[in-house]
Amino acid sequence: MANSIKTTFSSNDYQKSHGKAPRGFGTWAFSVELESSEGYSAVIDDVFFTPPLSLTEAKKWAKKRLPSYIESLSDHIPDSVTIVAAHFDVLA
DSSP: OGGGOEEEEEOHHHHHHHSSOOOSEEEEEEEEEEEOTTSOEEEEEEEEEOSSEEHHHHHHHHHHHHHHHHHHHOSOOOSEEEEEEEEEEEOO
């Protein structure tokens, strides 16, 4: 069921904090926001940290791990998920 969840990525918080769009290669952190048609919504306090990846690869990494993570959270399976780019550490 979770595989049919509409997933979007948002970098609005990142852009407000850093003054620029996210890009580059390094360790990315993402938070998760859930919404369902039944009116359930939540911002998950957990933050995902990726291994060193480009932003494109990090998005794929997060999306691949999302369904099993959401199923472990609760009985509420959302209709949509927003993965929020929260932080980025550049590797030297």
